[in-house]
Amino acid sequence: MSQSDFVEARSFDYIPERERHGNVTGQFQLWFMINATLITLLTGAVGALYKLDLTSTLLAIVLGSVFGTLFQAFHGAQGPRMGLPQMIQSRVQFGSRGAVIPLAAATLCQFGFAVFYIQTGAQSLADVTRFAHPQTLQIGFGLAAMAVAIVGYRLVLRVERFASYATLINLVLLTIAAFTWLPLRALLSQHHFAVVAFLAQFGASATYQIAIAPIVSDYTRYLPGRTKGGAVSSAVFFGTLLSAVWLEFLGAALAAAFPSADLIVSIRDLGDRFGFGLGSATMIVAAVSCLIACAVTLYSGTVAVLSAAEAFRPIRSTAALRASTIACGGLLTVAAVVSMPADILNSFSAFLSLLSYFLIPWTAINLTDYYFVRRGAFSITDIMQPNGGIYGKWSAPGIISYLCGFVAMIPFFSTSLYTGAIATKLDGADIAFSIGLVSATAIYLFLMRRFDRAAEREIISRAPLNTLDASASPSGAEDAAIAAA
Incomplete structure (x- = not known):
């Protein structure tokens, strides 16, 4: 494989059929790994914060996760x-x-999640490692994630293919440990059931899954x-659902058993109780999972940046453009991590929650248009034109509607930074x-x-239909369209 084949050149542009590869099994493994991070544990602890009993918490996790995952799967x-x-489909x-x-x-x-x-x-x-310089580790970790994102899709699939097996084994052993020690x-x-508490856990699990939709x-x-x-859709649905529900279950059980303890510390202690180095292995697997997820978010964040910029000026997608944009975004992200005090992370988490609200009306409009209004018939030629073609600027x-x-x-907003009147x-x-x-769905259907x-x-x-060869035009989609019955 040549360097040009190994390092991805595509970003916001169309992928010609000759460059397509992969299968749904690889997609299942990829999306399984997206949620297989320790951050997912925290979502499962919401019910415990509201004093909801464990049985009801687990039910709310399943129902909320299924509901939210349907959107990303579609x-x-x-x-x-x-x-x-x-996101460029939003044009x-x-x-x-x-x-x-x-x-x-x-x-x-995306850069916030990174x-x-x-x-x-x-x-x-x-x-x-007991390394005494956390900032050095943060910089090294960020650079590694940037490197994976720059190489692109093929490397992400290769890394997650092996990591998914290690993660699966790790989760099985942690589950055995949970049944043994908790x-x-x-x-x-x-x-101890309460409607408000149930809704809180349902909403947290659903929103966590909906947040993946933009990528x-x-x-x-x-x-x-x-x-x-x-x-x-099935590969995406079952991949993300399995890891999300599994880790949220563990998070819920640990939060119920040790309500005042830090969940990350609790999962490490659970592994240590099991023995055989499971606690340390869990931290290593968690680091790899975070690396993959970070690379994915840097990748998608860069695609969104270039998609927005291309609407104002035609841009030719190249490997150099991808690499430089990811490098700039990644270095800014690393700088934010290094300079951010530990006590601000909770506020920053609330800030990301507020940002995620901006994406919920978008997913409703995008899916409604695709499946019910235009029913899969779009002109790729016009989507890729900076002036919007038949879709306009x-x-x-x-x-x-948005x-x-x-x-x-x-x-209805509910974060530590702002809580709406009805949410209160x-x-x-x-x-x-x-x-x-x-x-958003109702208004868009009415207006359309x-x-x-x-x-x-x-x-x-x-x-005119053709192969959408990237060499044909700066946008990589000149004189092309797609139509579906």
């Missing part, structure tokens, strides 16, 4: 069909420049176009996601009720 089917990264609903609104939120969220992955991964290594029977026999097609777009959408239905959906969520009455339970999804699907499909059918 996004997954868009990748091989359209060959485009996730159809928002216009080429209007899409900058959700793109900006996606960019900040901050946590670097911090958590470096801490896991420090726990094992008083699970006593915890499950306790009953799904960034990776599924490399699958061959003949790959069935149902198979892709600004699309009022998408922008209005803003209305976001405003409707504000009274619900004792802080976060159900904002459901309000945003329903309101007179959309002439047949007329647009006629325009798309007249667009």
Whole structure:
């Protein structure tokens, strides 16, 4: 394999069929690893914070995770069909420049999550190595994640393929340790149900899964176009659901057993009790998982940046452009981690929660348009034009629906930085996601009720179709279209 084949050159542009590769098994392993980090443990502890009994907490985790994962899974089917990264597809609903609104939120969220992955991964290594200079570990960890992101999709798949087996074994052993050392029977026999507490855990698990939606097609777009959408959606759904529910279950059990203890310390202690070096092995596996997740977020954050910039000026996607953008974003992220005091992380987590609210109306609008309004018929040629082509620079239905959906969520916001009036009455339970999804969907369907699907499909059918060779134009998609029945 030549260097040009090994280092990915694509970013925001279309992936021609000749460059497609991979299979749904690899996708399952990738998405399993996305949630297989220690950060996922914290999501499962929400029920315990509200004094919800363990049985009800586990039920809320399952229901919330299934609900949230459905959205990211439906996004997954868009990748091989359209060959485009996730967020640039928003140009159809928002216009080429209007899409900058959700793109900006996606960019900040992805680089923000990278901050946590670097911090958590470096801490896991420090726990094992007893290295006395945490900032050095953070810098090294960040540079390693940048290197993986720069090489791109192929290296991510290779790393996660081996890491997924180690992670699976680690989770099985931790589960055995939990059944052996934790008083699970006593915890499950306790009953303390409250609707608000149940909603809080349901909302946390659902939102955690919905937050992955903006990056799904960034990776599924490399699958061959003949790959069935149902198979892709299933791989994404069961991959992320399995790791999320599994780790949240462990987090819930540990939080119920040791309510005042730090979850990361608790999981390490659980491994140490099991013996055979499981505690140290857990920290090493956790570091690798964080490395993969960090590389993925840096990759997708960069794609979002370039997608936004390309709406204002044609850009040719090259390996050098990808590398330099990832390097700039990665170095800024590492600088933020190194300079950020430890006591600010909780506030920063709340800031990321607020940012994630910006993406909820977007996922509702994007999926509604894809599956119910345009039903999979899009012109790739026009999507890749900076002026938006038939979709325009600004699309009022998408922008209005987005803003209305976001405003409707504000009274339901629940973070340590801001809690809305209705969320306060619900004792802080976060159900904002459901309000945003329903309101944005309803408004978009109303505004698009007179959309002439047949007329647009006629325009798309007249667009010349070709292989979308990147050498054909700066955008990599000149004179091309895609239409679906």
